[in-house]
Amino acid sequence: MNRRTFCAVTAVLSLTVASAAGAQQASWGPGADDTAFATMLQASFRNAGRVTVERLKQDETQAFCSDPQLATSKAAAKQAEAIEAANLASVKWPSDGKWLGDWKSGERIAQSGRGLTWTDSPTQASGGNCYNCHQIDAKEISHGTIGPSLHQYRKLKGGTEQVMRETWAKIYNSKSSNACSNMPRAGHMGILKETELQDIMALLLDPESPVNK
Amino acid sequence: MGSPMRIRAASKDGVTEVRILMNHEMETGQRRDGAGNVVPAWFIQEVKASLNGKNVMQAQWGPSIAKNPYLAFKVKGGKAGDKVSVTWVDNKGDSRTDEANVT
């Protein structure tokens, strides 16, 4: 790690300490032994492929959620709300005003778990990783269970403007409604492009998609 | 000359069960490496086993056998202290022989 990143990591860590001040007496979490933790991080990772140690630099959401004791406490409820609001404010709505793209392409993106690892080539398109955690089209039996089933999504939720908006916000930035959701922020972090988000939207919300058959 | 095999042979009620683990890449010749070149076929073609010098098992193998193959068979006869010998020969002409005592 170069010195700049190291400073950045340290800065984020001390920021977490400040925000957690008072509530934090833990023997292990942020606030305890920060110097040792920062030293360990600095000494334990290296650049590989196009993935650099810059990625260890946490944003505010990641730092907050890395302390589950704090993040789930009553004392931090306000902070969680503020984090959700900031993430919601980051959501970019579809520039052409269209919620739904092509569900077939959406299915391909949902199936793919590739992209952004140190073994992926820079030209490798990122997948959505959706089936890794969710049931979606019932025909795909190899699905994960970290997230809820999305089968029959439109049938259960409806296809109103409100549902479109909420679903877009969830996919674009999952932390906009749940500060420490396990789900990646596909739009916010640049994992998927706008058209790809529209395709995923169609997989869930197009009446013709097998998800809703 | 290949890497050593793991051979176990146990006799019970006049039947000896021989279990063999072989250390071999078993390349099919169908795969390509990172640069897109075909990885040449390299697999065990023949396996022979003997009990006290007498041939008791012979097999012709092809590229469909898995990497690091496992082979188990039973043979009538054999008692503790008898010698089991196993030899394989691959398509590059390499071979390996290992022995074990029946327990």
Add this chain to the structure above:
Amino acid sequence: MNARLAAALVAALAAVAVFGGARAQDKDDTAKGIEAYREALKDGNPAELFEMAGEELWNKPAGPKNASLQGCDLGLGPGKVEGAFAQLPRYFADTDKVQDVESRLLTCMSALQGIDTQEYVDARFGTPKKNDLIALATYISGASKDKPVAVTLAHPKARQMYELGKRMFFFQAGPHDFSCATCHGEEGRRIRMQDLPNIMTKEGAAAGWTSWPAYRVSSGQMWSMQWRLNDCFRQQRFPEPIYASDMTVALSMYMAANANGSTVATPGIKR
């Protein structure tokens, strides 16, 4: 309710019951089938080939000093291999560090054999130098098979390593916001069809900790815990962990201490 409607209802309920029953049966059969497959794999685990290779490497003189590793102290005294793995990671006074089996091997190779271990640290997984280290770790782990995991946090540095490992377990970063806990912090979850142990519980930590090193049938490779962790971080979209670095030992300490009292099942076999 008239009799015809009642009969129809009973028939419908019976149909639901049969259908529901069939579904449950299917699931059981699938789970049983996978279990039977895993049992079948255990007979003739090619990991034994790596144990043999590791034992040979342990006893063979090598390096500039042309010495074997027979004098290596894995925590129970020089040359004592049996049972040592069950108590790793542990604090070592000579290095003043907490070490897992693989970082300890590097120490012994350097001290006893005079080998420059940086090349071993830098070597990619799947290449001969890393394979040698993993074969050695497989041999050492096999000599603790069926023994109870018994790591101690009595030394302050061991306790510190555990706490740092726990903090690392929850550390989120990268474009996907993943931490170890994202996948391994809840009971009964899967990625695709792969069951995920909850490392925060004793059972989950045992499932994770006690079965590595393991032979992976799908790739025909022998993987150590260091390789397992390396690939976890790759999938987390993190930068690459340095082999045998403090962070990897800290996470191992967190897992091993959580798994204390469970039974060492290495070398394992995985799909």
